[in-house]
Amino acid sequence: MDLFKKHPIAVMLSVIFHLALVIFFVFGAELFNEKKIESKPTVNVVKATVIDESKVKAEAKKLKELEKKKKLQEKKRLEDIKEKRLAEEKKIADLKKQHAEQKKKLAQQKAEEAAKQAKLKQQQALKRKKEAEAEAEAKKKKLAQAKKEKERLAKEKVAKIKAAADAKAAKEQAEREQALREQLEKEEQENQKRLAEKAVASYRDLIKQKVERNWIQPPGEIAGLNCVVRVRIMPGGDVIDAQVIQSSGNAVFDRSVERATRKAAPLPLPDDPRLASYFRILEFVFRPGGQ
Amino acid sequence: MKRTMKTVLLLCTLLSFSAMSEALRIEITQGVSSAQPIAIVPFSTTQVAGGLAIDIAQIVSDDLARSGRFKPLPRTDMLNKPTSAEHVNFRNWQSLGQDNLAIGRVSSAANGMVTVQFQLFDVYRGEQLTGFSISANRSDLRGVAHRISDLIYEKLTGQKGAFSTRMAYVTSKLGINGQLEYKIQVADADGFGAKTIVTSSEPLMSPAWSPNGDKISYVSYEGRRSSIYTQTLRTGQREKLRSFKGINGAPSWSPDGTQLALTLSKDGSADIYVYNVITRSFRRLTRSYAIDTEPDWSPDGRQIIFTSDRGGKPQIYKISANGGQAARLTFEGSYNARASYSPDGKYITMVHRVNGQYRIATLDLKTGFTNILTDGKLDESPSYAPNGSMILYSTNDGLKSILAAVSSDGKVRQKLRLQGGEVREPAWSPFKQ
Numbered sequence: 001m002d003l004f005k006k007h008p009i010a011v012m013l014s015v016i017f018h019l020a021l022v023i024f025f026v027f028g029a030e031l032f033n034e035k036k037i038e039s040k041p042t043v044n045v046v047k048a049t050v051i052d053e054s055k056v057k058a059e060a061k062k063l064k065e066l067e068k069k070k071k072l073q074e075k076k077r078l079e080d081i082k083e084k085r086l087a088e089e090k091k092i093a094d095l096k097k098q099h100a101e102q103k104k105k106l107a108q109q110k111a112e113e114a115a116k117q118a119k120l121k122q123q124q125a126l127k128r129k130k131e132a133e134a135e136a137e138a139k140k141k142k143l144a145q146a147k148k149e150k151e152r153l154a155k156e157k158v159a160k161i162k163a164a165a166d167a168k169a170a171k172e173q174a175e176r177e178q179a180l181r182e183q184l185e186k187e188e189q190e191n192q193k194r195l196a197e198k199a200v201a202s203y204r205d206l207i208k209q210k211v212e213r214n215w216i217q218p219p220g221e222i223a224g225l226n227c228v229v230r231v232r233i234m235p236g237g238d239v240i241d242a243q244v245i246q247s248s249g250n251a252v253f254d255r256s257v258e259r260a261t262r263k264a265a266p267l268p269l270p271d272d273p274r275l276a277s278y279f280r281i282l283e284f285v286f287r288p289g290g291q
Numbered sequence: 292m293k294r295t296m297k298t299v300l301l302l303c304t305l306l307s308f309s310a311m312s313e314a315l316r317i318e319i320t321q322g323v324s325s326a327q328p329i330a331i332v333p334f335s336t337t338q339v340a341g342g343l344a345i346d347i348a349q350i351v352s353d354d355l356a357r358s359g360r361f362k363p364l365p366r367t368d369m370l371n372k373p374t375s376a377e378h379v380n381f382r383n384w385q386s387l388g389q390d391n392l393a394i395g396r397v398s399s400a401a402n403g404m405v406t407v408q409f410q411l412f413d414v415y416r417g418e419q420l421t422g423f424s425i426s427a428n429r430s431d432l433r434g435v436a437h438r439i440s441d442l443i444y445e446k447l448t449g450q451k452g453a454f455s456t457r458m459a460y461v462t463s464k465l466g467i468n469g470q471l472e473y474k475i476q477v478a479d480a481d482g483f484g485a486k487t488i489v490t491s492s493e494p495l496m497s498p499a500w501s502p503n504g505d506k507i508s509y510v511s512y513e514g515r516r517s518s519i520y521t522q523t524l525r526t527g528q529r530e531k532l533r534s535f536k537g538i539n540g541a542p543s544w545s546p547d548g549t550q551l552a553l554t555l556s557k558d559g560s561a562d563i564y565v566y567n568v569i570t571r572s573f574r575r576l577t578r579s580y581a582i583d584t585e586p587d588w589s590p591d592g593r594q595i596i597f598t599s600d601r602g603g604k605p606q607i608y609k610i611s612a613n614g615g616q617a618a619r620l621t622f623e624g625s626y627n628a629r630a631s632y633s634p635d636g637k638y639i640t641m642v643h644r645v646n647g648q649y650r651i652a653t654l655d656l657k658t659g660f661t662n663i664l665t666d667g668k669l670d671e672s673p674s675y676a677p678n679g680s681m682i683l684y685s686t687n688d689g690l691k692s693i694l695a696a697v698s699s700d701g702k703v704r705q706k707l708r709l710q711g712g713e714v715r716e717p718a719w720s721p722f723k724q
Contacts (some may be wrong), residue, residue: 188475200315208317215322216390219360219448219680219698230314255413259390260322262415281314288320 014109046205051096160258199275206268211284215260223289225250231282235273237266245283257286306467325701329355330389330414333366337376338398338714339405347407348395350436351443354454354481357696358444359703364389372393376410376419380692383415391420400426402691403537407435411443421446433483449699453676456480457720459488459498459507464712467469467485467491475509477524480719482709488522489529497544498718501517507718508542508551509591519553532566533573541585545592552595563597565612576614586611586637587631596620596639597643598628607641607654612662621654629672630654633679633699640664640682642708651684651697664701674697674719683707685715 015115228246242261244254261284269276329471333348339599355361365388366372373379374396384392395409401467407505410422423442429437434455466472473495478485489495493512500507500703501521507520517539520618522529537556544551555573563576563586577583588595596609602619606628610617621627633640633653643652643663651665651673667686674683679699686695686706692715694707 001361089485162357204315204317208319211317211319212322215319216327217322217324220450241690250449252447255416256322257319263388263390278315283314283316285316285318287318288322 002161009208018106021099021106050073199270199272200278203268203270203275203279207264207279207282210267211260211264214263215286216256217288218250218256221251222250225253225286225288227254227286229258229261229284231261231271231284233267233279233282235269235276237269239265239267248286253286257284260284260286275283294317324700326356326360326703327391328364328389329361329391329393329443329447330364330369330384330387331355331393332369332372332374332395334395334397334407334409336397338396340399343397343405344573345432345436346438347397347432347436348393350433350481351440352439353395354440355443357481357705357707358454358698359698359705360444360680376412381412381414381417389414391443391447393439393614395439395658395659403429405429405432407432407439409439411446432717433479437479437481444552450680451678451722452681453678453719453722454480454678456722457504458674458694458717459500459720460685460714461495461498461718462709462711462714463494464661475507477507477720478709483708485710488524488527489520496716498716499540499544500718500720501544502546502548502567502721504721505590508544510540510542519551521551533571537561538584543586543588543595545588547592550612552588552597554584563595563610566597574614576610576612577617583608585629589632590634596630596632598630607639621661622659622667627652627654629671633675634677638699640675642671642673651681651682653699653701662701664697664699665695666702667695668696672716674717676719677722683717683719686719 013182025118089160225248226246227244227248229242234240239262242258244258247254248257261282267279267282303509312478329572331348332477332586333346335373336343347719352363356363356515368387369379370383370387371378374394378524379392379394381392390413392412392414393409394412395407397407399404400406404426405428406424406426411420412418413420421442423439425435425438437454442452445711457477457479459475462474462476463471470492473491473493474487475489475495475498476485478488480653484590488507489509489511491511491513493515495512496510498507505525506521506523509521510517511520512518516534518534519532519539520529520544520580521532521542532542532551534552535555535557538554538561541554542551542552545565549568553564553566554561555564556562559576560580561584562578562580563583565574565576566572576586576595577599579599579601581599583597583599583601586595586597593612594609595608595612597603597617599608599617600606601608601617604625605628606619607621608617609620620630620639621641621643624643626642626649628642630639630641632638634717637657638653638655640651640653642649643661644650645663646670649670650663650667651670652663654661661691664682665684665686670684670686672685675681676683676696681696681698683694683696685692687693688706694709694714694717695704696707697704
């Protein structure tokens with residue numbers, strides 16, 4: 001097809017020629033034979049009819065002349081035929097020669113074509129090879145590039161990880177420092193708180209002792225009873241009011257513990273007003289026998 | 292700058308701390324078992340025609356003091372003596388360390404009766420806890436006073452007062468003829484108003500109250516033989532139970548008053564029998580070669596505890612009132628005897644020997660824990676008050692036997708001074724029916 005595209009006229013001609021050649025080989029001989037058969041009747045269709053002597057003589061002369069003529073004619077015809085045959089033979093020879101030439105030419109053409117094809121093939125192979133090579137080269141290149149990219153990415157990744165690790169380390173460091181600072185602050189706070197708690201606890205103990213001294217336990221079974229008294233304290237330690245906020249269910253018990261908180265007044269309070277502020281509202285949990 | 296920061300920090304801490312515990316919680320796990328201070332102001336008698344021979348406030352004070360649970364304020368310490376609420380200044384009584392205050396008034400009523408009004412105040416709360424108005428005969432004012440004592444006691448301790456109850460006990464002293472004279476007496480719980488219900492030249496023993504307090508059973512050796520008598524207090528009429536050869540002793544009334552547990556030795560050794568008051572029949576409860584004696588009924592009437600030496604030494608055993616197998620209750624010490632149930636049935640009190648000395652102890656039936664309440668050498672015959680708060684017993688004061696009372700937790704002990712020589716075997720009455 002490529003060939004057709006490249007040399008349309010040559011190909012067409014070649015095709016037509018080939019076709020003609022084929023037709024000739026197939027039908028050529030038959031054509032000549034037919035002509036041979038057709039010539040026979042022409043030779044055999046001679047008829048003669050005798051009418052009188054004169055006539056016949058004339059006729060015979062005529063006939064003789066005719067015969068002569070005919071003979072001449074025949075001779076000529078034969079000569080013609082011979083000539084024709086010769087011509088034909090020549091023509092056939094020519095044709096044969098031509099054919100051979102054609103064939104030769106065709107063979108040559110074919111050879112040329114083959115050579116061309118081979119060349120083409122070679123070229124194509126070459127091209128393919130080249131292409132393959134190019135492709136391989138490209139592939140190689142691509143691979144190399146990919147490798148390079150990969151390496152680059154890996155490098156980047158490493159860099160990134162490193163950066164992240166660095167950032168993390170930095171962050172951790174910062175956090176550690178922050179934690180340390182917070183720890184110190186917390187410790188400071190806790191220290192303050194501890195001091196405050198300690199002071200509060202010691203006053204709490206004093207208050208507890210004073211309330212316990214003032215709590216006359218009611219007789220009978222009181223273990224298990226539980227009563228909570230909320231007491232509001234004046235700055236001097238006096239009781240503003242005392243209220244049972246969680247009853248034990250035993251009125252005598254409740255009254256005894258409420259009274260204990262009232263009787264314990266004035267409660268010992270720290271002088272430091274900030275510490276004393278813890279003691280404005282106290283909740284006494286009376287839980288006899290409990291720990 | 293740093294200083295400021297520090298101050299801010301401290302303030303923050305304090306704030307957070309105070310926010311954390313808005314109200315400081317303080318746990319109180321113990322108090323004191325001391326007596327409650329109470330002021331009992333002499334009752335006004337200006338409205339009584341002819342005045343009063345008895346001092347109600349003093350009787351109440353003595354009752355409460357004797358219980359061991361109260362410490363009445365001496366009158367001489369009182370700043371003023373209000374007789375009506377509007378004259379009460381609670382601050383005064385607070386400054387005197389008083390928890391409670393009782394005031395009262397007596398006025399004449401119709402038909403020679405008097406009306407006694409009294410009020411009880413909580414000094415620290417500044418409010419009235421209770422108030423009563425009681426009409427009574429002039430002759431019954433001691434009873435009214437005990438009634439007031441009961442009301443105050445119940446209000447302030449949560450337990451029913453036992454001041455209106457009585458006790459029976461045995462006295463013995465040399466008579467005019469140089470002979471020992473035995474008596475069973477019944478007195479108010481404060482020892483006043485003692486009345487002799489029976490006198491004998493032979494020993495009298497083991498007085499036992501009927502459950503509604505109208506009769507007393509006891510053992511008498513009159514005729515030199517022991518017999519059990521049941522005497523109705525109101526009439527003085529007494530009935531002798533059929534007596535048997537040997538011991539007839541230690542009567543104890545069943546809580547429903549239909550049966551009497553006692554000790555008989557008619558079949559050999561001393562055993563516990565049950566006498567049915569209605570059918571007048573005896574039923575043998577224990578059957579042992581040892582001495583079984585001193586029965587006492589559980590408050591629900593289902594069990595009977597008694598003393599037995601079946602194990603070699605006297606110990607307390609328990610048996611179903613219907614009979615059956617006896618189970619030993621006491622395992623601590625080599626001598627436990629004369630047991631009786633507390634009114635709630637949770638404890639028994641008994642004589643417990645420790646280091647050769649006889650003391651009053653309680654046994655917690657639930658835990659098996661023995662609690663020694665007294666420290667005498669020869670303490671005997673424990674008897675629970677009907678409210679379970681105290682135990683009467685006899686103890687030796689020098690060479691003389693007297694009565695004493697101990698609170699059931701052993702914390703308060705008090706000797707009772709009674710007329711009549713040697714006093715022993717007290718029996719606390721049930722609540723008045």
